[in-house]
Amino acid sequence: MDxxxxxxxxxxxxxLIHHGVDFLVVGGVAAQLEGAPVxxxxxxxxxxxxxxxxxxxxxxxxxxxxxxxxxxGRHIEPDIDKLKTFRTHLLxxxxxxxxxxxxxxxxxxxxxxxxRTVVYELGDMRIRVxxxxxxxxxxxxxxxxxxxxxxxxxxxxxxxxxxxxxxxES
Amino acid sequence: MAQSPHPTPxxxxxxxxxxxxxxxxxxWTLSLxxxxxxxxxxxxxxxLTELRxxxxxxx
Numbered sequence: 391m392d393x394x395x396x397x398x399x400x401x402x403x404x405x406l407i408h409h410g411v412d413f414l415v416v417g418g419v420a421a422q423l424e425g426a427p428v429x430x431x432x433x434x435x436x437x438x439x440x441x442x443x444x445x446x447x448x449x450x451x452x453x454x455x456x457x458x459x460x461x462x463g464r465h466i467e468p469d470i471d472k473l474k475t476f477r478t479h480l481l482x483x484x485x486x487x488x489x490x491x492x493x494x495x496x497x498x499x500x501x502x503x504x505x506r507t508v509v510y511e512l513g514d515m516r517i518r519v520x521x522x523x524x525x526x527x528x529x530x531x532x533x534x535x536x537x538x539x540x541x542x543x544x545x546x547x548x549x550x551x552x553x554x555x556x557x558x559e560s
Numbered sequence: 561m562a563q564s565p566h567p568t569p570x571x572x573x574x575x576x577x578x579x580x581x582x583x584x585x586x587x588w589t590l591s592l593x594x595x596x597x598x599x600x601x602x603x604x605x606x607x608l609t610e611l612r613x614x615x616x617x618x619x
Contacts, residue, residue: 396602396605396606396608396609397605398602399598399601399602400598400602419598419601422589422597422598422600422601423594423597423598425586425589425590425592425597426586426589427585427586427588427589429601429604429605429608430601430605431605510594510595511594511595512594512595512598513595519594542577542579542580542581543581543586546577546581546583546586547586547589547590550583550586550587550590551590554590
C-alpha cells in the first residue's frame with residue numbers, strides 16, 4: 391500500500407463481506423458507527439475463530455496483500471496457524487491498517503459478544519457492529535492510555551443516545 | 561437612562577459536559593445515518609493524511 395493513502399473503511403468491510411467472513415466491527419469504527427465522534431486510523435474486526443471462518447478470512451487477507459505491521463520492518467504474512475493461535479493481528483493491507491482480533495478486552499471472543507451487536511446497513515452491506523455499551527466495557531477492560539482517553543466521549547454519547555431513546559418512547 | 565452604545569453580547573452557554581466533552585459534536589454525529597458517520601470518519605482520516613503529507617489543496 392502507498393502509505394501516504396489513508397485507510398479505506400468501506401473497501402475493507404466489502405472485502406470481508408464478499409468472502410463471507412463472520413466478524414464483528416469493534417473499536418473506534420464501531421464507536422463512530424454508534425454515533426460517538428472518535429478518530430481512528432484503522433479498522434478493528436473481531437473474527438470467529440472456527441476453522442471454517444479462518445479458511446474464509448485468509449484469502450481476504452491474501453487478496454489485500456496483508457502483512458504484519460512489524461516494528462523491525464520484516465515482511466511477515468498471516469497464515470492459518472497464526473490466525474488460529476494468536477489473539478491480535480495488526481496488519482497493513484492495500485486498503486490500509488486492519489486489526490484482525492480473535493479476542494478483545496478481558497479475552498472476550500466473537501461468541502461472547504455476538505449478542506451485543508447492532509446490524510447496520512451501509513449501502514448494500516449489512517454489518518454487525520459491537521454496541522456502544524459493549525465498546526465501553528471492552529475499552530475499560532483493556533485499560534490502555536488510548537482507551538481511557540476515549541471513554542469520556544463514549545460514555546457521554548451513550549448517555550445522550552439513551553436520553554434520546556427515552557424521549558422518543560415517552 | 562440612555563442605553564449603552566455597546567450592548568453586552570448575549571451569553572451563549574458552553575455545551576460541554578463536566579469533563580469537557582463537546583456535546584454539540586456528539587449531537588451532530590448522532591443526527592447522521594450510520595453510513596454518513598462512516599463517511600465523516602473517512603473524511604477526517606483523509607484530511608489528516610493529506611495534512612501529514614503536506615498535500616492540502618486550496619478550496
